[in-house]
Amino acid sequence: MFSFLSKLKSNPKKKLKKTLGDYELPSFPATVMKALQKIRHPDSSATSISEVLSVDPGLSVRVLSIANSAEFSPSKKVENLAQAVALVGLSQLESLVLAVGVSKAMPPDPAPGYDMKQFWKSSARRGVLAHRISSITNPTRKPECFTAGFLQDMALPFLVKKYPVQYLEIIQRWQNENADLCTLEHEAFGWDHAEVATWICHEWDLPETIASAIGAHHGEHLDIYDDLPPVSMVALMNDKAAEPGINALIEKAHTQHGIEPNRMQEIIETSFDAAEDLARLIA
Numbered sequence: 001m002f003s004f005l006s007k008l009k010s011n012p013k014k015k016l017k018k019t020l021g022d023y024e025l026p027s028f029p030a031t032v033m034k035a036l037q038k039i040r041h042p043d044s045s046a047t048s049i050s051e052v053l054s055v056d057p058g059l060s061v062r063v064l065s066i067a068n069s070a071e072f073s074p075s076k077k078v079e080n081l082a083q084a085v086a087l088v089g090l091s092q093l094e095s096l097v098l099a100v101g102v103s104k105a106m107p108p109d110p111a112p113g114y115d116m117k118q119f120w121k122s123s124a125r126r127g128v129l130a131h132r133i134s135s136i137t138n139p140t141r142k143p144e145c146f147t148a149g150f151l152q153d154m155a156l157p158f159l160v161k162k163y164p165v166q167y168l169e170i171i172q173r174w175q176n177e178n179a180d181l182c183t184l185e186h187e188a189f190g191w192d193h194a195e196v197a198t199w200i201c202h203e204w205d206l207p208e209t210i211a212s213a214i215g216a217h218h219g220e221h222l223d224i225y226d227d228l229p230p231v232s233m234v235a236l237m238n239d240k241a242a243e244p245g246i247n248a249l250i251e252k253a254h255t256q257h258g259i260e261p262n263r264m265q266e267i268i269e270t271s272f273d274a275a276e277d278l279a280r281l282i283a
Contacts, residue, residue, distance in 0.1 A: 002208045004215065004224045005198065012202040019189075019196055023162045028204040031056040032101030039094045049093075050081030059100060065281045066096050070274045071128050091143040098206065099127070099150050103282050105204070110157045111164035114171075118239060119157060120283035123150050124275035125241065126234040132271050133230035137257050145230045148213035152235060155196040171239070178244045182218045194218050229257065241272075 005012055016025065031052075038044050038052045053060050060081055067078045067088050078084045085093055108116065130149025134142045159167045170188060174181040182192035194215050201211035209226060216225035217235040233252055237245040246268065253259040259267075 002198070002202055002211055004208075004212050004226075005202065007224050010195075010199075012199040015191075016196070016199040016203060019191060019199070020158065020162050023158070025158065025200065025203060026105045026107075028206075029056075029059075029101050029104045031059060032097060032104065033205070035059070035097050036094060036101070039090055039097065046082045046085035049085050053081050053097075059097070059104075062100050062281060063093070063096055066100070066278065067093075069277050069281060071131065071278055072096070089143075092146075094207075095143040095147040098147050098210070099282055102151055102154055102204075106154075107157050107161050110160040111168060113168055114157070114160045114164075116157065117279075117283070119153070120279045121275065122237075122239045122241070123153060124279035124282065125272055126150060126152060126237065128275045128278060129268060129271040130228075130230040130234045132267050133233060133253065133259075134228070136259060137229050141228060144209055144213060145228050147210050148217070148228060148231045149234050151210065152197065152214050152217045152231060153193060153239075154214075155193040155200060158200070159193060159196065175238050175240050175242070178238065178242055180218075181238070192218065 001012070034055075035049070035052045038049050053063060064078060064081065064084060066072060067084045072088060072092060076087070078087055088096070103120070106116075110116070127146045127150025131142055131146035134145035138145060156171070160171070166188065170181070170184045173179050173184055182194065185192040194217055198211045198215040201207075201214065212226035213228045213231050216227040217231050219227075219232060233249050236248045236252065249268070250261050250264045253264045254261055
């Protein structure tokens with residue numbers, strides 16, 4: 001069990017079962033899990049990792065496409081998987097494979113009225129923006145910031161699937177009224193999407209560092225979770241990236257990290273441009 005869940009005295013399986021009820025969480029894609037295990041193994045070579053990835057042609061194509069995207073492209077074009085391992089780096093490669101793996105496990109159409117294209121667009125914006133902010137605030141943890149930023153709202157489609165009417169109403173209030181999503185969730189259910197996401201991470205055996213950063217992204221239990229500032233900053237934006245959330249992000253970047261507002265505005269604009277391509281490749 002994740003160490004932070006032990007401190008919270010939280011049983012993730014029981015919590016997830018109680019939250020999702022009779023809805024069965026999909027299994028994490030087996031080929032993706034094998035690839036992640038190979039990437040994390042200290043004795044793995046670029047060739048052995050590429051061999052595992054190549055078993056799933058769809059995964060291979062998406063990883064190569066993302067590695068060559070505007071956000072992650074190295075100094076020269078990545079032409080094959082072995083080259084991707086060597087040029088992109090293991091930490092970044094793990095982040096890309098994780099993102100693709102989670103996207104493959106998501107319900108494609110959770111409920112009428114819920115726009116998955118918008119969900120992936122918002123996820124890509126947060127991931128790219130957290131990645132770029134981390135170049136200033138947490139340069140050694142850029143891959144983790146991308147992954148946790150991208151996956152911080154991963155529970156939403158599952159919650160919409162389980163509660164198609166009630167949860168959609170909460171999301172609409174969050175988007176249209178710029179309300180705090182976690183507050184709305186606790187009022188209605190007694191839990192929030194960040195907590196649910198950590199339980200899903202545990203169920204899927206995703207990295208604890210990522211789960212912990214996701215758990216912290218709305219400021220809860222910061223003495224237990226691993227707060228990554230870029231991840232919690234991008235959480236200030238709702239799915240529509242409304243002006244109040246953007247302004248709050250810019251203010252926090254300035255007051256807490258010394259990033260000038262004009263520079264932060266430029267980072268946001270260029271991140272959103274790069275996210276358009278990334279959302280299309282991952283989803």
